[in-house]
Amino acid sequence: MQPSPDTRALGAFLSERLRALVTITNLKPVTSGARRINALFDATIDGHATELVITQLPNESDAFRSVDSEVRWLQLADRVGVHVPAVIAWNPRESNVGGPFFITRRVAGVSIPKHVVALCDATPGLGSRVAYELGESLARLHRVSIADLPSDIERPAHSAIDTAMIWADDALSELLVPSPAFALVTRWLELHAPPAVPSTPVHGDARNGNILVNDDGLGALLDWETAHIGEPFEDLAWLAQRMWRARSEHLEIGGFGHRSDLRAGYAAERGEWDDQRFHWWKVYRTLWWGLTLAGQARQHLDGTFRSIVMAASGRRVAELEWDALCLVRGSAGTSMASTT
Amino acid sequence: MHDRPTQAELLDIIAETLRETVVPATAPHARHQARIAANLCAVLAREMADTHNPATIMRRLEIALGLPAGHGGIDGVTRQLRLGGAPTSEAIELVSELVRMKLDVVKPGYDQHGAEAEHAAVS
Numbered sequence: 247m248q249p250s251p252d253t254r255a256l257g258a259f260l261s262e263r264l265r266a267l268v269t270i271t272n273l274k275p276v277t278s279g280a281r282r283i284n285a286l287f288d289a290t291i292d293g294h295a296t297e298l299v300i301t302q303l304p305n306e307s308d309a310f311r312s313v314d315s316e317v318r319w320l321q322l323a324d325r326v327g328v329h330v331p332a333v334i335a336w337n338p339r340e341s342n343v344g345g346p347f348f349i350t351r352r353v354a355g356v357s358i359p360k361h362v363v364a365l366c367d368a369t370p371g372l373g374s375r376v377a378y379e380l381g382e383s384l385a386r387l388h389r390v391s392i393a394d395l396p397s398d399i400e401r402p403a404h405s406a407i408d409t410a411m412i413w414a415d416d417a418l419s420e421l422l423v424p425s426p427a428f429a430l431v432t433r434w435l436e437l438h439a440p441p442a443v444p445s446t447p448v449h450g451d452a453r454n455g456n457i458l459v460n461d462d463g464l465g466a467l468l469d470w471e472t473a474h475i476g477e478p479f480e481d482l483a484w485l486a487q488r489m490w491r492a493r494s495e496h497l498e499i500g501g502f503g504h505r506s507d508l509r510a511g512y513a514a515e516r517g518e519w520d521d522q523r524f525h526w527w528k529v530y531r532t533l534w535w536g537l538t539l540a541g542q543a544r545q546h547l548d549g550t551f552r553s554i555v556m557a558a559s560g561r562r563v564a565e566l567e568w569d570a571l572c573l574v575r576g577s578a579g580t581s582m583a584s585t586t
Numbered sequence: 587m588h589d590r591p592t593q594a595e596l597l598d599i600i601a602e603t604l605r606e607t608v609v610p611a612t613a614p615h616a617r618h619q620a621r622i623a624a625n626l627c628a629v630l631a632r633e634m635a636d637t638h639n640p641a642t643i644m645r646r647l648e649i650a651l652g653l654p655a656g657h658g659g660i661d662g663v664t665r666q667l668r669l670g671g672a673p674t675s676e677a678i679e680l681v682s683e684l685v686r687m688k689l690d691v692v693k694p695g696y697d698q699h700g701a702e703a704e705h706a707a708v709s
Contacts, residue, residue, distance in 0.1 A: 418668065424660050425664065426684060427684070429664045429665070429668035430668075430673045430681050433668055433669070433673060434672075488699070495707060496703075496706070498708055505709060506709055554619050554622050554623060558622045558625070558626060561629060561692045564689050564693065565689070565692075565693055565696055567688075568685050568686070568689060568697055569704075571678060571681060571685060572699075572701040574678060575675075575678050575679075575682070575701040576701035576702070576704060576705045
C-alpha cells in the first residue's frame, strides 16, 4: 500500500495551478490497492469550499497508462456527455505530492458493488434508471469517431474480435494447468464469431464496482485506466457478467438492472443493439476474466507479484469456467454432431 | 499416525481464528487479505475431504471426443476440444461435470446458478 498524498504539498500545487489561495483539509483515503489510491478531500479555493478527489499512482512506471492519457479520456468522455467527474488539475510526473495524480470534483454516491445493489434494492426504479443511464453514456462514447481520439492512443492492427481470439489462444497456451472448459469455450467462440464492425472507443472496465450510484441514478462512470479502441459490445457485455452482481444473480446488469433497461438507454442515444453480438462478448469476457485470474496466480507463483490475493485468484478460475460453460450450454446453435 | 486435532480440524480452527479474531482486529487494508486467508483454509479443508474422482469422466470425455487409446489425458482432451469440431452437448456436460468437482471444493453451491437461471436473468 502506498502512503497518502502530502496535504501541504497538494495545497501548494493547487494554489499554483489554479492561481488561487487553496487550503486542503479532511484528506481521507477511500480505496487503496497496490497500483493506485483514491482519497477524498475538502479544498477551500479563494474562500469557496469544494469537495474533491485525488487519484494517485505510486510512480510513473507502474501505471497502465500515463495520467496524461487517462485525463484525456476523462475529458473526452465529459465532452460527449458521459457521466464522469470533471477533472480540475493533474500532474503526470512524480513530485513532492507523491506519484503522478489527477484531481476531480467529487460526485456523490456509493461504488462498492454490494452497496450499489442494496441502494437499488431500497429505491424503487433506481436500478433500472442506472442501467438505462449506463446505456446512454456508453452509446455517447461509442459513437465518437476514432479519428477524434488523441494520436497517442494505440490504433489496433486487427478487429476487436481477431485481437480477442489471438489473446485467448496466447493465454490458453500459458496456463499452468490445462483447462478443458476454456479450450471448449474458445472453440465455441471461434465458431460463432460475428463479422467485424468498425472500431470505436470503449471504456474497457465499465461494471458494478467502477460506477458511482446515488438516489438520482448514475453519478459517474469511473476508472478509465483501460479505455482503448475496441468494439461497443466489449463494454455492454462486461456489465452483464455474473461476478459483478453482488449475489443479486437474477438481475443481469450489475445485480441491479435488466438488459432491456441498458438496451433502451443505448437505443435512446442512437446505439445499435445486437443480441447475438452481446452474447458472444458476454461469453468472451467471461473467458477473458477466467484466463486473467489464472494469469494472476501465475504472477504470484513466478514471483512477479507475490500476494495472497493473486494466489487466491487461481482458485477462482473454476467459477469462470462454470459461468462460461453455462452461457455456451444455453446458446442456440450448439451442435449435437460429433466433435471428430 | 499423528495426534488430534487432525489436519482438517487444525485448518478449521485456523480459519475460525482468522475470521473471528484476526479480521475484526485488523486494519482495513489487511482485513481483506486475512479474510482471503480464512477462505483458503476452508478450501484446503474441503480439498482434504474431497472424494471426487475425475478419472471416469475423463475417460468418457476421451471417448466422446473420439480420442484413440493413449492419446487422451487432460492435455489430449484439451487440445481436441480447442482444435476439434463444434462442441457437442455431451462434451459440454462432461466438461461441466469436471468443473463441478472443482467447485465443490473451492465454492460449494456456485453451480446452483446454472444455464437455466442465467437464461431467466436475461430480459
